[in-house]
Amino acid sequence: MRSAYKVVRIACFDFFLIFCVFTVSSCGGSGLLPDLPNIAFGSVDGFVFVPYGSSAARAANQPVGYKPANEALVLLNCSGQSKTAQTDATGYFSIQTVIGESCALRIQISGYADKVYNQIAVYPNQTTRVGGADGVRMTPDEYGEIRVVANVSGGEIVIDGESTGIVMPDEMSYSFSYVAPGEHTVGISQSGYQQASTQTVNVTAGGLFEVTFIFLPPDVVPPVANAGEDGKWFAGFEYTLDGSGSYDIGGGSITYQWGQVSGPATEMSSINDVKPIFTPKEQGIYVFSLTVIDSANNHSNLDTVAIEVNELTGKIVFTASRGEGNKNIYTINANGTNLKKLTDNNYFDGWPKWSPDGGKILYTANPSDDELTFYVATMNADGTGINVTDTMGRTRDWSPDGSQILYEWSYLGTDQLYQSAPDATDKSLLTTTPRDKFFAAYSPDGTKIMFTVQVSYDGIEIVVMNRDGSDYRQLTNENKTHGYISWTPDGRILYTTADCIGCKSTLHVMNADGTGRQAWPMPVGVTDILSPIMTDDGRFIFYDDGEWGNNHICVMYSDGSAYTCLGTTGSQPDYHPGP
Structure with missing residues (x-):
């Protein structure tokens, strides 16, 4: 009877039956076996951990230097029957209804060596803990080592933003032996000291990488405030x-x-x-x-x-296209307010100059839009009373007493300077010397005329003569591009210098006789300056910033201490103190 029961008992367990009902006719039995015991099962569980430098999240109660492995695959085989499970976020797994005296268990994580346990005995009504109290510790297929060194002990080591639970020992060195290859951040949380910056290390397989932290005594030294320069x-x-x-x-x-x-x-x-x-x-x-x-x-x-x-006072007249494809005359207050468009033509209007009293504007018009036939024109300061004369010329300046104007036009194939009444009558030719003349301006006292002359392709030099054209004197001879000129209120010459036409210009000044040449201070950030014009009080210089095709009207302190732009594009500015 005992041997028959044993055979049937094994068969029942092999098929995981809860109970078995049978008849033992060979022993004379005719019903249920009266002494069949209840069938009982055991279970298998455990925790799986991976070293720091892996991608799992840390949980409480994990072994020092390790963190739980989430979704690790657990395979159990007992007496030919297989069961599987996955670890949860804490690294825990559990397999129920198991029995067998020789079970095999395998744990798998991608990138890590399989962990295999053979000869696991599972007993009824008992739980077999795989890995014991320390859990199962996985080893990466490839790994390097990070050694963390500090000058003080007691700080908790942090890897990849996670607190490892490891406190720097008295030896002030600790090694993490199984760190996955790749970039990792390492830090130490150390109280009582100034915090040391987190460091980054790129771990390679088989390599040893050391990071050192130096902690300074507690911070009792105040920081330093610097509000900038006046x-x-x-x-x-x-x-x-x-x-x-x-x-x-x-x-x-x-x-x-x-x-x-x-x-x-x-x-x-x-x-x-x-x-x-x-x-x-x-x-x-x-x-x-x-x-x-x-x-x-x-x-x-x-x-x-x-x-x-x-405060910036006065008014500016200038020319601008402002996206229109043609250039027109505009005015704006010196402080950047009250922008007004004075001409509205489909051709070029440019080179504007204020009359001495600020009531009129002298400018050049090109009604044919052929960029060849330019005419002397005037209008009132508000844009009314436009008078485009039949005198051909490019306007340059208005005399300080308001009685005459300067313009430039061709004479016998060379651009020369002319002087006339403001309505372009009573003309007189002032120059007949070789080489083209460009910009020109009356001196503040009206006794002299300064102008530029082209001596070579890039060579534009500065010349001064009396108002009647006598006493012609060339002040510069550098074969550089002195492209733009104007007078200062005290009678000196303000001019730009560049290495070539189209090159960036710097600002210079010299006396009316060409002596005392020196660079003019330019604000930090100003790299090009065109058409400079100083205010009557000498405190400011208006100019355009030379951004070809997108010039801006700007202003700087005469001492070069600061500059700003008025918020409008434009070129060829002229200043009047107002009203």
């Missing part, structure tokens, strides 16, 4: 304060706190930006303060910056 600016235009020169001595991060100390009230775009913006509405000296704060809440000393703001 400067000048223009009323009505945005100004950017600059605190980027501020710093933390330990190299840490800082925050910014700006405030206004004195001057006309204004608002900043943000008191916490490194470079806040404000727009001064009126003339005055605006003083701002800056304090910076480091991560240890140390406050810097207060630093201040003073911005001298002046």
Whole structure:
């Protein structure tokens, strides 16, 4: 009877039956076996971990230096029957209804060597823990080693933004032996010291890579605030304060706190930006303060910056196409407001000049739009009273007393200078010397005329003569392009210099007799300057910025301390103090 029961018991377990019903006729039985015991099963579970430097997320209670492997595949075979499971986010797996005295278990993760356990015994009503209390630790197919070194112990090591749970030992060195190849970040969270920056290491298979962290004593040194250099600016235009020169001595991060100390009230775009913006509405000296704060809440000393703001007065006349394909005459207030279009033609209008009283504008018109036949023209300051004369010429200047104008036109095949009444009557030829003449201007006292003459393809030199054409004197002889000229209020000559026609120009000045030549200070950021014209008080210079085809009307302080543009494209500006 006992041997028959044993055979049937094995067969039942082989088919995982909950209970078996049979008749043992060979032993005389005729019904249920009266002493058949209840069938009981066991289970298999465990935790699977991978080393740091892998892609799983960390969970609590994991072994030091490892983190759980999510979705690892677990294969169990007991007495020919197979079952599978996957690990969860904590690395845990469990397989139920198992029994067998010799089970085999295999754990698989892509990129890692399989972990195999043979001869696992599973007993009824018991759970067999694979890997024991430490869990199953997987090893990558390929790996390198990261050794972390520090000058102090006690900080927790962080790899790829995850806290490893490993505290830097007293030996101040710890190695992670199974790090997957690729780029990894390493850091240490260390209290009581200034934080050291996270480092990046590119691990290759079989390599050893060491990263070292040096922690400085607690930060008690305040940062340094730098509100920038004192400067000048223009009323009505945005100004950017600059605190980027501020710093933390330990190299840490800082925050910014700006405030206004004195001057006309204004608002900043943000008191916490490194470079806040404000727009001064009126003339005055605006003083701002800056304090910076480091991560240890140390406050810097207060630093201040003073911005001298002046108003731009007067008016500008200039020529511009403004996307129209042809050029017309415009006016704008010197402060960039009240832009007006005075001519509206489908041909070229250019080279405008104010009359001394500001009531009229002298300019050149090309009604045929052939770029060959230019005529002397005048109009009122508001664009009315247009008078295009029948005198051919390119207009250059209006005499200080308002009685005469200068223009340039061909004479016997060479461009020469002419002088006439403002209505182009009573003409007189001033020059007959060889070589073409270009721009010309009366001196502030009206006694002299300055002009440019082309001596070679790129050589444009500066000449001065008396108003009647006598005493012709060439002041420069450098074979450079002195393309644009104007007088300063004190009677000096302001001119541009370039290496060639179309090359970028710098600004220079010399006395009316050609002595005392020197570079004129240009603001930082100004790389080209055309058509400079100084205001009557000598404080500002208007110009166009030389961006070919997209020139802008700009203004700078005469000392080169600051510049801005008026927000309009255009060229050939002329200034009048107003009204």
